[in-house]
Amino acid sequence: MIKRVKIKSSNRDFLKKVETLSGEDITVCDRCGVCTGSCPLTIEMEISPSNIMKMVQLGQEDVMDYNSMWVCSTCNYCTARCPRGLDVSKVAEALRQIKLRQSFDKINIDKIPKEELRELPQIALIGAFRRLTS
Ligand code: SF4
Ligand code: SF4
Incomplete structure (x- = not known):
């Protein structure tokens, strides 16, 4: 049975926004780290793919302060191996959209x-x- 993480209400809006834009049910991520171990670009990222998922799960908007969402190449190695069927690249794309909508280049x-x-x-x-x- 999938255990869902409890989120503070103040951070729930950000999580919901990322879930809506990405189409991913981020709360089911159990932070196993398989995505990080599969990602060929982790070495270039300031935070790993599993940490992206963790920060979004907790509604921490400062996840967008790190370079990782820009580094993700949408290669989908992580998605192919994620035991929960999550697509980290769609989460990274959602984060990029949120940032770009703030008129950020x-x-x-x-x-x-x-x-x-x-x-x-x-x-x-x-x-x-x-x-x-x-
Ligand atoms: S592989 Fe899937 S379940 Fe594991 S940390 Fe990454 S996104 Fe979460
Ligand atoms: S889709 Fe992005 S996060 Fe996933 S393995 Fe590829 S570069 Fe890494």
Whole structure:
């Protein structure tokens, strides 16, 4: 039987928002750490995938202060192995949406050197701007 974590009422709104946007029932995560062990990018993340889940579960909005949600590449290795069938990449995407809706830009075109803009694949640039700017 799945045991659900009790959440403080003040933090419930943030959890609900992330659950609505991601479509994931985050409270069923038991923080087993399998996602962290499966993720090829954990080394680049300030907090691990299982810690993302834990902080969202507890309604801690400062989860968005860490780089992890931007680093997630949506490779879905974690989802394939999660014993609860959770999709961490959808949670990361929900967090990015919340942050971007606050008019936050993760990348700034003016700060990219012109030579790099000429050399980078245009399709990759468009993809990055759609995903990382508000
Ligand atoms: S593998 Fe699934 S249940 Fe385990 S910590 Fe990650 S998201 Fe939670
Ligand atoms: S989808 Fe994101 S969190 Fe999951 S394994 Fe891939 S990079 Fe890591």
